[in-house]
Amino acid sequence: MKLAAVPLIVAAAVMGGGDDLQTAGGAAFSLPDLLSRGPVVLVFWNTWLPGAGEFAKLLPGVETAAKQHGWPGAVIVFQERRSEVGHDFPALGDTLPFVFDRRGELLRRFQVTKAPAVLLVGRDGKVRSRCGPDPAEVAAIVREMARR
Template sequence: MRAFRFLAVLLLLSACGEGGAKAPHVGDAPPAFKLSTLDGTAVDYPAQLAGKVVVLRFWATWCPFCKDEMKMIQAVWSQSRDKGFEVLAVNAGQEKGDIADFIAKLGVTYPVLLDPGSKVTKAYGVTGLPMTLFVGRDGKVKGRILGETDEATFRRKVEELL
C-alpha cells in the first residue's frame, strides 16, 4: 500500500507542471494563495507576510530528504524568526493525520500548510520534492533549491536576505 501511495504521488507531481504552471524564477513574485495550517489557522500569502523574508518549502512525508531538512530548517527558523523570517512548509496533498504525526515526531513548530489536491503545489510548478523558494522582503523570489540542501547553504541564503 505504501508503494502504491508513493507511486500515486510521483504521478501527481509529474503532472504538476502541466497546464502552463511554471516554478517562479528569480525576480518573480510567487503566486498568492490561501491555505490552512494543521490547527486550522488560515494563512493568506503574501498578504500576511509582507515585508518578511519567507521560505516556501514544498514537501511530503514520504520524501527521503525532507525529514532531516525539516529539523534543520526548524533550527534556523528558531534562531532567525525574530528578525523577520518565516517558513511556510506546504505539504503536497497528503492526509492531515499523516502530516500531523510526522511533524509531531520531528518537533517542527513553524507553519505547516495543508494543500488539498496539491492545488498550490501545482500552481507553483513543483516537479520534485523537496522544493524550496527563498523570497525577499520585497516579495520577489531570490533563490530556489530543487532537492536536498545542507544547513550551511540554507542558513547562508536566509542570512543574505535578512
C-alpha cells in the same frame, strides 16, 4: 434533473473544499497575508517524499535562521488534507507553521518541480532562491537568509 447536478459537482471539485489551505490548527492560510510581511521562506515537504526524514532534520535549523533574521514563512505539506496526516512531523516552533495544501495550489504557484525544497520568496511573490533536497544546498540558503 441528473444533468443539473453535474455542474454543481464539477464546480465543487474545481473550487475545492474548505481545507485546501489550512494551518495545522485548522485556520485558513493566506499567502497574500504572509507575503505582506515578506520576504518569506517556504519549505515544501511531505512525509512520503524520498529523503523526507533526513530533510526534516534540517527544518529546525531553517526555522532558527528564519526567526533570527526576521523571515516569516511556512512549511507547506502538499497534496494532503490536515486530517489525513499522522503526527510524524518534526517539532518546530511557531515561526514556520505547517500549512496543508491539499490540491497542490502552492506547489504549482511556485513551480516546485523537486521536493523537499526551500524557497526564498520576495514580497512581490517572485522566487528569489530555491534549493533542496541536498543538505549542503539548504545550508547555503540558510546563509543567504542572513545576508538579506
